[in-house]
Amino acid sequence: MWALKERNAQIETDNENITLFAKDVLFKGVMSFDGTVRVDGHVEGEIHTKGTLIVGESAVIKGSVTAAVLMNSGRINGTITATEKIQILKPGILVGDISTPLIAIEEGSHFHGMCDMGMHRLDEHVIPVAS
Template sequence: MSSDSNSSRNQPGFSGKNITAFLGKETYFKGVIQFEGTMRIDGKVDGEIISNHTLIIGDTAEIEGSVKVRTVVCGGRVTGEIESGDSIHLVKPSKVRAKIQTKSLLVEEGVIFNGQCEMPESQNGDAEKAKK
């Protein structure tokens, strides 16, 4: 394992605590994944991932398709779309080619992100505009 792989494991969200679902490094899944709690993926997924909770994408993970979750911490590869109701944290060595929609995006140095990002205005900002 390279030092890059070890460093991403020390990032927020990569702890083994509170993980309720896990897809291992040698696992391939095609279809729709729905989960409660926190899920960590280290394998390959081709399809759709849906949850109102947290998804951790490990540095060996490869996801192609659509991700719709509350919070994402990504150290792996994602191609497709990521929609987060809360936040997306891209950590080294992630490579993301996706259309992203989120309220908060944090991209660490060393991450490769090619795509589009939409960040909707906060509801408070919309309410202030409506008052005027």
């Protein structure tokens, strides 16, 4: 339930610049955006946005993704880098390695891959354990 409220709030705050790729769109190549992008079609290649990437239930993405926020309800197979957070929402499937400081995986969704949450950045703050 919290994901739905957060999803609606995110869409409302970024509504000044939204790009939509509808169900019947097939795109191959590299995309770069500044704002919010919603994909409901098929993408093969790369997606880069400084804003939010919303992947709808009918979407299929094969390739690499870079975004501030990723909200996935579709199928993604690739390498993901999110500077703020990744949300995998039911019935979303994400197969591939991800890098993000924050992740939420909703019950009923699937993730298969490696997750880097920046532990290497935290090494300087870790207190050594005495042996």
